[in-house]
Amino acid sequence: LVLLIAVLAHEASHAVSARLCGYRVRRIVVNLWGGHTAYESVGETPGRSALIAASGPAANAVLALVGYLALPLTDPGVGRLLLLGWTFSNAFVAAFNLLPGLPLDGGWILDSVIWKLTGRPSAGRIAAGWGGRVVAVGAVLVFVVMPLARGERVGLTGVATVALVGAFLWSGASHAIASGRAMRALERLDLADLLLPC
Numbered sequence: 286l287v288l289l290i291a292v293l294a295h296e297a298s299h300a301v302s303a304r305l306c307g308y309r310v311r312r313i314v315v316n317l318w319g320g321h322t323a324y325e326s327v328g329e330t331p332g333r334s335a336l337i338a339a340s341g342p343a344a345n346a347v348l349a350l351v352g353y354l355a356l357p358l359t360d361p362g363v364g365r366l367l368l369l370g371w372t373f374s375n376a377f378v379a380a381f382n383l384l385p386g387l388p389l390d391g392g393w394i395l396d397s398v399i400w401k402l403t404g405r406p407s408a409g410r411i412a413a414g415w416g417g418r419v420v421a422v423g424a425v426l427v428f429v430v431m432p433l434a435r436g437e438r439v440g441l442t443g444v445a446t447v448a449l450v451g452a453f454l455w456s457g458a459s460h461a462i463a464s465g466r467a468m469r470a471l472e473r474l475d476l477a478d479l480l481l482p483c
Contacts, residue, residue, distance in 0.1 A: 291374040298344035331401035338393035345379035386417030388457030410465030417458025
């Protein structure tokens with residue numbers, strides 16, 4: 286429940302930022318995989334995209350800081366345990382989402398930076414998609430392969446969790462790369478070549 290509230294706060298922050306940028310927010314979805322905010326982004330710029338992406342992790346970082354500062358003020362017991370869960374959940378959601386690969390918010394920030402530097406939205410999308418694939422492979426290496434190489438035991442639950450998260454990241458990253466390639470093909474089209482003479 287605490288994690289669900291953290292994700293909801295994260296997505297609500299995206300929605301508020303999108304509205305402040307003048308976009309119409311269609312829906313906020315929170316589920317077992319996390320969540321997403323759908324909004325109409327006609328006329329989107331790299332700066333607005335980065336702002337909307339960064340707002341979610343920023344909200345969770347603020348909530349984690351509030352929880353951390355409140356911890357010394359609580360007595361041991363259920364209340365303190367809930368506050369500790371609140372602090373950890375928000376810190377985790379903020380840090381995880383800042384990893385530089387799509388479909389994570391850090392990937393959208395990377396996408397925006399490369400888009401701004403190159404002037405091509407497709408370049409940002411493809412690079413951030415590959416970043417997502419690197420993050421997916423990195424998660425498997427760090428949490429499964431490296432512990433096994435050190436002779437440590439890795440539980441089935443841990444392997445299943447990393448596999449599910451890795452598959453989610455790989456799928457989102459692959460979709461971003463395909464989207465970027467389609468955008469690149471459109472960027473190469475010259476409207477004059479498509480027009481028929483009168």
